[in-house]
Amino acid sequence: MANSNTLKFTKMHGAGNDFVVLDNCAGQLELTPALIKRLADRHFGVGADQVLVVESSQVADFKYRIFNADGQEVQQCGNGARCFAQYVFDKGLTQKNQIKVETLAGIIQPELIKHNWVKVNMGPAEFEPAKVPFVSEGLASRKVGAMTQYKLPVDSGADLEELWVGVASMGNPHVVVLLEQPATDELVQRLGATLESHPRFPERVNVGFLYVVDRSRVHLRVYERGVGETLACGTGACAAAVVGMKMGLIADCVDVVKAGGTLTIEWSGQEDSHVLMTGPAQTVFEGEFHL
Numbered sequence: 001m002a003n004s005n006t007l008k009f010t011k012m013h014g015a016g017n018d019f020v021v022l023d024n025c026a027g028q029l030e031l032t033p034a035l036i037k038r039l040a041d042r043h044f045g046v047g048a049d050q051v052l053v054v055e056s057s058q059v060a061d062f063k064y065r066i067f068n069a070d071g072q073e074v075q076q077c078g079n080g081a082r083c084f085a086q087y088v089f090d091k092g093l094t095q096k097n098q099i100k101v102e103t104l105a106g107i108i109q110p111e112l113i114k115h116n117w118v119k120v121n122m123g124p125a126e127f128e129p130a131k132v133p134f135v136s137e138g139l140a141s142r143k144v145g146a147m148t149q150y151k152l153p154v155d156s157g158a159d160l161e162e163l164w165v166g167v168a169s170m171g172n173p174h175v176v177v178l179l180e181q182p183a184t185d186e187l188v189q190r191l192g193a194t195l196e197s198h199p200r201f202p203e204r205v206n207v208g209f210l211y212v213v214d215r216s217r218v219h220l221r222v223y224e225r226g227v228g229e230t231l232a233c234g235t236g237a238c239a240a241a242v243v244g245m246k247m248g249l250i251a252d253c254v255d256v257v258k259a260g261g262t263l264t265i266e267w268s269g270q271e272d273s274h275v276l277m278t279g280p281a282q283t284v285f286e287g288e289f290h291l
């Protein structure tokens, strides 16, 4: 903190998913939803998709807290994890280039491969509906390869649609819609908003629109919970990749092309194996926020 009326921050992005990063190792910041929303506001604040907070941990090198632009604290943020690792190394808070980080979703392990390029062990994916969470009771389901899809009735103001969707958790909830062609802006905005707050997702959900180019390359757009569409979503790339892999459509290493950049996701396909995500992490500027 520069003084009690200003707040030092670092602006960063991971493939265009942008963040305000705060050092709260001293534990003095009061991270209210109102403060988070002001920091994230693109007109009255700094502007960001998420606010990331560095704190000390009793069980890992650091604690990593994530707040969406709507002020809600959430379990995980993949692009943020890469920026977190770059930040603590650049600030001299660690000399290690591979760290263990405590999150609400458990321990993850970012590794600085080179400057601005980070690989993160994101832990295992979870597909059991109750653990996403997703209320699947009463829905028709089908197997595609090893993946269970559910037929989800969706009233998005147009006509009632019935969508086959896959669900997965990377510590945070994701629903994946497989498309025959790249998603349009209209579809992402209409269906993204409808699914994000669909009653069958009790904690709301991040909505991924997946188009498979070939077994090693996919296009993905994500309408994020608590934010709207972002230029990239790290956990969304992990979720879409593992769903596509379970469906037998994608190889065990895939480039996920997003508007803001490309992430590489690796997964062996064994249920409890960890998902590895590699991509950029960039500092843009340092600043002082006037409270």
Ligand SMILES: N[C@H](CCC[C@H](N)C(=O)O)C(=O)O
Pocket: 017, 049, 050, 066, 068, 074, 075, 076, 077, 078, 079, 080, 172, 173, 206, 224, 225, 226, 227, 230, 232, 233, 234, 235, 236
């Ligand atoms: N909107 C997400 C958190 C940020 C995820 C995304 N920015 C990423 O890189 O994983 C949620 O509410 O679960």
